[in-house]
Amino acid sequence: MALLRQDIEKTGTYSFSTQIKDDWKYFNAPDYNYRFNLKNGYFVRWGKTFDDDPPYSRLGPEIADIEISTICKGLSGIHCPYCYKVNTDTGKNMSFDVFKKVIKKINTNNQLTQVAFGLGAAGEENPALWDMCATLREQNIIPNGTVANVTEETAQKIAAHFGACAVSNHFFTAPKGNNLCYDNVKRLIDCGMKQVNIHYILARESLENAFQVLHDIKTDSRLKGLNALVFLSLKAKGRALNNNMHQLKTDEFTNLIRTALSMNISIGFDSCTFPKFSGAIEGLPNRKKLLMMAEGCESFGRFSLYVNVDGQCFPCSFCEHETGWEKGFDLLTTDFMSDVWNSREFENGRKALIKTGGVCPVFDI
Ligand code: SF4
Ligand code: SF4
Numbered sequence: 001m002a003l004l005r006q007d008i009e010k011t012g013t014y015s016f017s018t019q020i021k022d023d024w025k026y027f028n029a030p031d032y033n034y035r036f037n038l039k040n041g042y043f044v045r046w047g048k049t050f051d052d053d054p055p056y057s058r059l060g061p062e063i064a065d066i067e068i069s070t071i072c073k074g075l076s077g078i079h080c081p082y083c084y085k086v087n088t089d090t091g092k093n094m095s096f097d098v099f100k101k102v103i104k105k106i107n108t109n110n111q112l113t114q115v116a117f118g119l120g121a122a123g124e125e126n127p128a129l130w131d132m133c134a135t136l137r138e139q140n141i142i143p144n145g146t147v148a149n150v151t152e153e154t155a156q157k158i159a160a161h162f163g164a165c166a167v168s169n170h171f172f173t174a175p176k177g178n179n180l181c182y183d184n185v186k187r188l189i190d191c192g193m194k195q196v197n198i199h200y201i202l203a204r205e206s207l208e209n210a211f212q213v214l215h216d217i218k219t220d221s222r223l224k225g226l227n228a229l230v231f232l233s234l235k236a237k238g239r240a241l242n243n244n245m246h247q248l249k250t251d252e253f254t255n256l257i258r259t260a261l262s263m264n265i266s267i268g269f270d271s272c273t274f275p276k277f278s279g280a281i282e283g284l285p286n287r288k289k290l291l292m293m294a295e296g297c298e299s300f301g302r303f304s305l306y307v308n309v310d311g312q313c314f315p316c317s318f319c320e321h322e323t324g325w326e327k328g329f330d331l332l333t334t335d336f337m338s339d340v341w342n343s344r345e346f347e348n349g350r351k352a353l354i355k356t357g358g359v360c361p362v363f364d365i
Pocket of ligand 1: 083168
């Protein structure tokens with residue numbers, strides 16, 4: 001059973017500490033430890049011994065996905081047909097004041113390492129973004145985000161504030177979409193960003209272009225400094241549901257992943273994709289090593305958390321408004337550790353995830 005913070009303090013049997021040494025954040029507890037490199041994002045976690053793999057963090061999330069804006073003007077006025085958020089030109093921004101309160105609540109044990117901002121395509125829809133980055137940096141939390149088309153000025157600010165930035169590839173406008181994506185990758189790299197990724201939604205409708213992107217990574221000079229191509233599983237939600245988009249079949253997925261690996265291209269995934277990835281690398285000689293770098297769904301109070309623009313908290317951004325999650329936990333009025341992280345809802349989800357090895361309990365992926 002998870003210990004609540006007050007139990008930990010009461011019994012005095014469980015002590016933990018955070019330290020910053022050079023570029024590293026050290027977190028030490030008897031059964032949960034990590035090292036996080038504040039400069040390059042390298043992260044390693046272990047339990048009582050180096051061979052232990054803790055199933056969850058009892059002290060709060062390592063990573064938070066925070067939606068600070070629901071405003072998105074799309075690409076040249078076109079809103080992505082797979083946008084699960086169904087964002088449009090009109091939306092709202094989280095205020096700086098609410099953001100600070102949210103961070104204070106969820107970083108209760110000083111355990112948070114990174115925040116992934118939920119932004120619009122242009123990156124700067126919320127004018128408080130840079131103040132938010134500064135307050136995170138002051139607390140040794142690294143801000144990251146995903147954009148689609150940024151100006152030179154925004155790219156410079158991103159390079160100065162973010163640890164990593166992903167550029168979404170909007171395949172539905174290919175080949176124009178690829179060019180737009182690659183131009184943005186180059187813009188960010190030219191501004192000095194070391195960790196620039198491409199985010200790519202995997203769907204049957206985007207499969208052919210995915211092979212084109214693999215080819216371009218090897219041949220297009222704009223992608224020379226790319227960190228990784230990160231594949232995201234399509235969820236039947238929002239516009240993707242309305243537009244009747246389709247998941248990849250298992251053999252299509254396996255073929256794509258094995259092609260990328262054989263081309264020696266750095267790839268990544270959202271944790272939703274873990275079960276499919278694990279199956280796709282079956283029989284490969286380096287499977288054990290690859291699995292050590294992969295993790296199943298880490299939501300539901302395992303290692304990550306999602307907070308929406310109103311300060312409502314859900315296991316992950318996809319769960320919002322799904323059955324049972326029509327309403328989230330109001331972070332501003334609850335005690336985070338006891339009412340959210342150790343809530344019955346999170347405990348149940350956590351148990352289910354640990355049992356299945358991280359298979360999504362909400363969507364058929
Ligand atoms: S997927 Fe991203 S870029 Fe596309 S409409 Fe939604 S928020 Fe905007
Ligand atoms: S609950 Fe499902 S959709 Fe949400 S992060 Fe986990 S695997 Fe992905």
